[in-house]
Amino acid sequence: MTASVIHAITGAFGYSGKYIASRLLDHGQSVITLTQSLQRPNPFGDRVKAIPLCFDDPQKLTQQLDGVNVLYITYWVRFNHRQFTYAQAIQNTLRLFEAAKHAGVRRVVYVSITNPSVDSKMEYFRGKAKLEKALAESGLSHAILRPTVLFGREDILVNNIAWTLRKLPVFGVFGDGQYRVQPIHVDDLARLAVELGQGSENVTVNANGPETFTYRQMVEMIRDELKIKCRIISVPPRLAHAIGYAVGKVVGDVTITWDEILALKNELLYVDTQPTGKIKLTEYVREHADELGQRYHSEIARRLDRNRAYV
Numbered sequence: 001m002t003a004s005v006i007h008a009i010t011g012a013f014g015y016s017g018k019y020i021a022s023r024l025l026d027h028g029q030s031v032i033t034l035t036q037s038l039q040r041p042n043p044f045g046d047r048v049k050a051i052p053l054c055f056d057d058p059q060k061l062t063q064q065l066d067g068v069n070v071l072y073i074t075y076w077v078r079f080n081h082r083q084f085t086y087a088q089a090i091q092n093t094l095r096l097f098e099a100a101k102h103a104g105v106r107r108v109v110y111v112s113i114t115n116p117s118v119d120s121k122m123e124y125f126r127g128k129a130k131l132e133k134a135l136a137e138s139g140l141s142h143a144i145l146r147p148t149v150l151f152g153r154e155d156i157l158v159n160n161i162a163w164t165l166r167k168l169p170v171f172g173v174f175g176d177g178q179y180r181v182q183p184i185h186v187d188d189l190a191r192l193a194v195e196l197g198q199g200s201e202n203v204t205v206n207a208n209g210p211e212t213f214t215y216r217q218m219v220e221m222i223r224d225e226l227k228i229k230c231r232i233i234s235v236p237p238r239l240a241h242a243i244g245y246a247v248g249k250v251v252g253d254v255t256i257t258w259d260e261i262l263a264l265k266n267e268l269l270y271v272d273t274q275p276t277g278k279i280k281l282t283e284y285v286r287e288h289a290d291e292l293g294q295r296y297h298s299e300i301a302r303r304l305d306r307n308r309a310y311v
């Protein structure tokens with residue numbers, strides 16, 4: 001990377017944003033974060049200044065992006081909740097695009113999802129498609145990065161599969177479990193984001209890992225690597241969702257949404273393109289077998305307690 005310029009990341013105290021910030025700092029770049037979680041511990045200390053993300057004040061938002069060369073947007077919500085909605089996330093992200101344009105930001109890297117579609121039945125995938133379209137039409141130089149499912153230390157899905165395997169004698173996959181997934185390590189995503197931030201062409205890139213599993217194979221692999229005795233059975237998706245809901249009530253979280261089950265079953269977390277990730281989930285699980293799934297990772301806890309670091 002050449003001379004240091006200012007890179008702004010939404011949510012550098014969160015999950016993927018933290019890895020993007022870390023990579024940029026390693027390259028000697030200047031990094032700021034725009035965040036609504038100012039009280040979360042800052043793992044970077046003085047090296048990353050945190051600025052409040054003022055979605056409600058477009059003028060201030062533009063001022064805050066003044067001098068920023070590349071803006072990385074990880075901001076999104078995982079589901080609708082009484083305190084946050086997809087509709088708000090879409091509106092806020094559109095404001096961010098607008099502010100970036102007015103501030104003269106050179107490049108926007110937008111973290112989306114594999115297989116978004118404006119016609120999708122799933123609000124998550126519809127919302128992402130709408131934002132991708134808006135970014136493409138904004139006139140901003142941009143890269144759209146479409147991850148499958150992420151894994152890494154702070155991850156939710158893989159960790160909580162391991163947690164469930166550790167806690168219960170039986171693990172239910174949704175239906176036959178034969179739908180494919182290509183998990184990508186969060187640091188591979190960060191590498192791609194940083195590379196794309198340096199370019200100038202408008203591109204859309206899938207962020208898919210080097211291994212393809214069926215969902216059932218992935219759960220079996222995690223069980224076997226962790227040397228756990230747990231039976232894996234097929235459960236009708238509606239029943240599995242109801243069980244997930246009940247477990248969520250016990251742990252005070254939303255364990256899995258119906259849209260996420262549909263996305264898995266419809267292979268929306270699978271793409272037919274060359275893998276862009278390098279780190280294998282199998283190796284990651286093997287190397288982290290002692291810690292993986294020892295604690296439940298709660299999405300709701302992250303949202304409701306903005307004073308604590310993830311994990």
Ligand SMILES: NC(=O)c1ccc[n+]([C@@H]2O[C@H](COP(=O)([O-])OP(=O)(O)OC[C@H]3O[C@@H](n4cnc5c(N)ncnc54)[C@H](OP(=O)(O)O)[C@@H]3O)[C@@H](O)[C@H]2O)c1
Nearest residue numbers: 011014015016035036037074075076077084147148149150
């Ligand atoms: N995790 C995955 O497996 C996965 C898979 C595919 C695509 N993606 C995409 O990757 C991007 C980053 O995901 P991530 O897993 O790295 O997420 P994350 O760090 O947990 O969230 C990104 C940022 O969004 C803000 N945020 C998240 N939920 C929010 C809520 N309910 N209300 C208000 N702000 C919220 C937080 O910003 P503050 O710092 O301001 O609180 C957070 O730092 C997202 O666009 C997601 O759609 C993730």
